[in-house]
Structure formats: C-alpha cells, structure tokens
Amino acid sequence: MKIALFSDIHANLPALEAMFTDLNKRQVDAIYCLGDLVGYNIWPNEVIELIRSQKIPVLAGNHDAKVGVLEAKGAIEALGKNYAYHLINDVNRKYLRDLPAHIRLAYKTADEKFDVLMVHGSTRRNDEYVLVDTPEEDVLAMMTESNASILCVAHSHKPYHRVLKSAAANYLHVINTGSVGKPKDGNPQGCYVLLELTATTSMRDPETLNVDFVRFDYDVQAAANAVENSPLPTEFADMLRKAY
Amino acid sequence: MKIALFSDIHANLPALEAFFEDLEHRQVDAVYCLGDLVGYNIWPNEVIDEIRKRGIPTIAGNYDFGIGRSSDDCGCAYKTDEEKAMGKISIAYTNEAVKDDQRAYLRTLPAHIRLEFQLNDDKMDVLLVHGSPRKVNEYLFEDREEKSMIRIMEQAGASVMCFGHTHKPYHRILSVNDEDGGLRYLHAINIGSIGKPKDGDPRGGYVILTLNPDSSMREKESITVEFVRFEYDVEKAAKAVEDSPLPNGYADMLRNG
Numbered sequence A: 001m002k003i004a005l006f007s008d009i010h011a012n013l014p015a016l017e018a019m020f021t022d023l024n025k026r027q028v029d030a031i032y033c034l035g036d037l038v039g040y041n042i043w044p045n046e047v048i049e050l051i052r053s054q055k056i057p058v059l060a061g062n063h064d065a066k067v068g069v070l071e072a073k074g075a076i077e078a079l080g081k082n083y084a085y086h087l088i089n090d091v092n093r094k095y096l097r098d099l100p101a102h103i104r105l106a107y108k109t110a111d112e113k114f115d116v117l118m119v120h121g122s123t124r125r126n127d128e129y130v131l132v133d134t135p136e137e138d139v140l141a142m143m144t145e146s147n148a149s150i151l152c153v154a155h156s157h158k159p160y161h162r163v164l165k166s167a168a169a170n171y172l173h174v175i176n177t178g179s180v181g182k183p184k185d186g187n188p189q190g191c192y193v194l195l196e197l198t199a200t201t202s203m204r205d206p207e208t209l210n211v212d213f214v215r216f217d218y219d220v221q222a223a224a225n226a227v228e229n230s231p232l233p234t235e236f237a238d239m240l241r242k243a244y
Numbered sequence B: 001m002k003i004a005l006f007s008d009i010h011a012n013l014p015a016l017e018a019f020f021e022d023l024e025h026r027q028v029d030a031v032y033c034l035g036d037l038v039g040y041n042i043w044p045n046e047v048i049d050e051i052r053k054r055g056i057p058t059i060a061g062n063y064d065f066g067i068g069r070s071s072d073d074c075g076c077a078y079k080t081d082e083e084k085a086m087g088k089i090s091i092a093y094t095n096e097a098v099k100d101d102q103r104a105y106l107r108t109l110p111a112h113i114r115l116e117f118q119l120n121d122d123k124m125d126v127l128l129v130h131g132s133p134r135k136v137n138e139y140l141f142e143d144r145e146e147k148s149m150i151r152i153m154e155q156a157g158a159s160v161m162c163f164g165h166t167h168k169p170y171h172r173i174l175s176v177n178d179e180d181g182g183l184r185y186l187h188a189i190n191i192g193s194i195g196k197p198k199d200g201d202p203r204g205g206y207v208i209l210t211l212n213p214d215s216s217m218r219e220k221e222s223i224t225v226e227f228v229r230f231e232y233d234v235e236k237a238a239k240a241v242e243d244s245p246l247p248n249g250y251a252d253m254l255r256n257g
Helices: A013-023 A044-053 A062-072 A080-086 A090-097 A136-145 A220-228 A235-242 B013-024 B044-053 B062-068 B081-097 B100-107 B146-155 B234-242 B249-256
Strands: A002-006 A030-033 A102-108 A113-118 A150-153 A160-165 A171-176 A190-197 A209-216 B002-006 B030-033 B112-119 B122-128 B160-163 B170-177 B183-190 B204-211 B223-230
Touching (some): A013 A044, A044 A090, A062 A090, A136 A150, A136 A160, A150 A190, A220 A235, B044 B100, B062 B100, B183 B223, B234 B249
Parallel strands (some): A002 A030, B122 B160, B160 B183
Antiparallel strands (some): B002 B204, B112 B122, B170 B183
16 A cells, blocks of 8 residues: 655645646555645645645644634734735635644554554644654654654654664654655755555564655746745745755 | 545445545545445455545455455354355455455555544544444444443544444434533444445435534534435446346345345
C-alpha cells in the first residue's frame, strides 16, 4: 500500500497544482494532507477548494486553526501578513474550523500492532516543532505517550526520515513531510512523501518501511510575483525563491 | 464538515458504481471505506481497483483480512450447515479470483482509522472500525445492551464510533456522566451496506456524517447522521451470481435485501 503525505501548501496554488500533476503519475492508494493550507500567499480559497474537491482527509495546521482565532477577535486586517487570512471566504473559514487535529491509522498484523499517527506540529501542539535533531528521548517520550510507531509530522518545512530504537527494541519512524508551497531547506522545489507498507512491514526491521521524498518543480516565479503584487510582505516572495 | 462512510460492498460492482454516482451529487469533504470489499459476488478485483484509484482511505473488513492472507476463513459467523457450505464456496471462489496485486492491497489495509478532533476546547474521537474495536468480526447490533456498548466505546476512547459488518444501519445515542456532573453523548453508528443489505431494503446504503463545529459532546446535536439509500441494478448483480459458480442463494439475498 502506497500512501502519499503532503502539507504546508500555504496558499501556493501553482505548487499544489504541480504536486497533483506529479502525484497523478504515481499509483497511490491513499492521500493525506497534514495541514497548513493557508497563509503567506494569495490563493487560500483555491487551495482549499482544490483539496476539498478531491475529498482528501486533512488535518488542521496552526495557520488553519489561527483563522478562527483571528476571526473571533474581530475583523482580520486587509493589510500586512494578515491579508493572507483576510482573503479566505466564509465557507472556507468554516471548513478550516472543522478539521481534525490528528489522524491515526491502526495496523494489526498476525503478531504485531502499530499505529501511524499523523499530526501537524507535534502530538501535543499544532505549533511545536519535531525536528531532525530534536533530542531522541523527547521524541521517544512523545511517541510512547501517544502510542505512535510511525509518527508523521509537518510544520517545519524541512523533510526528514529518522529511525529511533524504542525501549522495547522496536524501530520507530519519524517522518517530516516537508512543504509543498514554502520549503525551508534551501531547495525551492515542492516536496511530499510516499510511504509504502508491504506484507512484511514490521517495527522489528527498519528496512520494511519505504519512505520516499518526492521533489517537484513548479513555477516559483509566478508564486513569488503574486506575493509582490499583493499587500503581503515582499520578504515572503524572497523566501519562496531561496527556500528559507 | 461532511464525511461519507461506506462499507460492505462485497464485490458488487453495479452497487459501488451507483454509490459513486449518488455521492457526486452531494458535497462531502472526505470519504472513508470501512471494509469488506470482496466476497459473495464476481467483481472483487474491480471493486478494489475503483476504490484504490480514488485514493479512498479504507480499513480491512473480516473478508478482506481473510483474502489478503489467502485464508479459507473469512471470520463469518455462519449458523446453519447450509450457510457454512455456501460460505466455503464463496471464499474459495474469491481466493481464486483475486489477483496478486489486489490481494497485497487487502493485506496492507489498516484495522482502524481514528480522526482526533479538538474543537471548542473539547476532544472528540471519531473511530472507524469494521466490526468492533476489539475484533474485526464482532457484530454490534442495535439491540446490544447499552452498558456493553458504552464499555466498548469508552475502552476504545471513541466519542463517535462508526462500523459496518452487520449490514443493518442504525444510529444510537448513548449518554454518559461527565466529570463535572453533566452528560456527554456518545454516538454508535452502523453505516449499513453498499452491496449486500440485510435490513429488508434491497437498495444500497451509506452514511453522511455532518460535524457541527460550534457544538460539543455535551450536546446531542454535535453530529448529525444521514442514512442515504440509493437504487442500483440489483438484477444485474443477482444475475451475475447465478451465472457464476457462486451459490444461487446469494442472488436471492440481493433481491430480498
């Protein structure tokens, strides 16, 4: 079974469209979105509607959750960085407010149980980073607490796959999906993940889970120009061009 | 948010196609399949392919679990000798028909999917299982004792539990005491069957769950459940059974629901 995981589109429609073009060439059995559909660019409605029309299960990222919080405080300003949220129409604001925080896939094999847990930030908060160098004991504590054997996170925009050995001598996996529309790892291409489980997948053997990071080209210039031609801070455009 | 839930297709391609057509007219935000894609009819591979190509998140039913492992046991609770004999023919036929790639897909399906919501400072877990959280082939009928149902849901940490397997749809609201003296409402939802209904109505059935983001588990209306029934070419599905090595009894079951 091949599962595609993507996140952190951040209202970047050219990047999302390029991702779907790439994804359509691969045979995947399920697709999940780990949140942050909005913020930083001018196409939040188009991004939400494209994902929604494909009925893809989506988690709430911190930016998605922030829209409701900003709204509750009163009107969202049309200038500066909040312009990115101001653009979102009422129907789509409601969609963002309804999203689950986590999605969990519980696997049972003949002699083993393992859970794939998808979160946006960490298992505890949607705005906490789980990075490639987050201390191993902290990550293990978080995974034990939330009963996750394969933890899929987003939020940092820096993709990685990390294998940790648990107290029970099992191999646990932490996978960061990177970012479709706002990478920060120095590579301006969009990024998503393909996770492959087979009949032999077991937490006793780390080689039995395949994790591929797919990078794809998209029209970075179009996305950066859109920022520059809007009330958004122009630095957002530079960040897209240089991937920081 | 509107979520469509369907299950128990049982290799009935005409019913699955009619379901997808019906679904197109409704605006849902996500779709999940609660298992039992195969068994009892002639289109197991086609049903798997249609669900796969749409990338629909799917969990394993008891029949999928058996076929995924080339087992001759589908975990079905047949009562009479006649049912057992018919069941043997169906699983042997399905094992023969299902191709390697499709079998590998069935084998790697998860057992449960859990959606963990955190709305309005309240937690609500929507748990999707095939039979029960404890066993893929446990039947949770509508008349199950309330205490037992609540215990199953609390043990599994489910505020909303959706399941299939019995092919008899229902929505049951159960109330439990909250820590602060109020009541919380749990929802147990059987989503019925796409391709082998057993409630006397031969039409296919599925569920649309609507979550109300302004609500909480302290209100009964935190979710609404709609049971959708749709027509499909029952005769075509029944005829396919009769023209195959499968027992004709399965055709009558489709005609009579």
